[in-house]
Amino acid sequence: MNETLITILDRSTTRSFTEQPLDDDQLAALKNAALAAPTARNRQENRFLFVTNKDLLERVNQKVLELLAAEDGQTSLNRMKERGARSVFYDAPLVVFIYSKASKYAYLNAGIAVQNLALAAHSLGLGSCINGLCTDALKTDVPxxxxxxxxxxxxxxxxxxxxxGHIAQDKEPHSFDYSHCRDIE
Ligand SMILES: Cc1cc2nc3c(=O)[nH]c(=O)nc-3n(C[C@H](O)[C@H](O)[C@H](O)COP(=O)(O)O)c2cc1C
Structure with a gap:
């Protein structure tokens, strides 16, 4: 198998990070991976916010937890409890937020970029956890x-x-269900 396939097949979500910060080379490699993502009509509408400020990440975390408690977020909160997680970001030293103006393919563009980041992180020996939960804390209509x-x-x-961030505890990649692929020949 080639390196790219090995990276794709070996990646799995990390939900336990060490405190070690990322170095400048790692941050630069991640920025390149984000910017290399294809976008519809090459309009490059994605914007990437690389946040290493612990205080800000903690305030986003607190807002997300507050929203989950106020909404129907008990399932997510229970899952975090089972995992022994204090933060929705699992105390990772870096969180990249992907945002843009509304457009037909905005969500898809962001999805492709986030997978680029996940694979780039894995190729650098780092762990990653994609986070959809936190986006409500950045919704401009949320008090x-x-x-x-x-x-x-x-x-x-x-x-x-x-x-x-750096991996404190890894987990196995998820299993595949080949019935999710159909062939028409
Ligand atoms: C769009 C999307 C949103 C996700 N949001 C969260 C999240 O908010 N919190 C979390 O712990 N994991 C989140 N995940 C990670 C998934 O739970 C994880 O990818 C899935 O369980 C499969 O595990 P694997 O990545 O190890 O293959 C998200 C994944 C995707 C693709």
């Missing part, structure tokens, strides 16, 4: 949201985020 403070304009939408 007390952190969008403006994080430099998002009122018409920006945070589609997805990804926590990245």
């Amino acid at each position: 007390g949201n952190l969008a403006a403070e994080m430099g998002l304009e009122p018409d920006d939408h945070c589609h997805i985020a990804i926590a990245i």
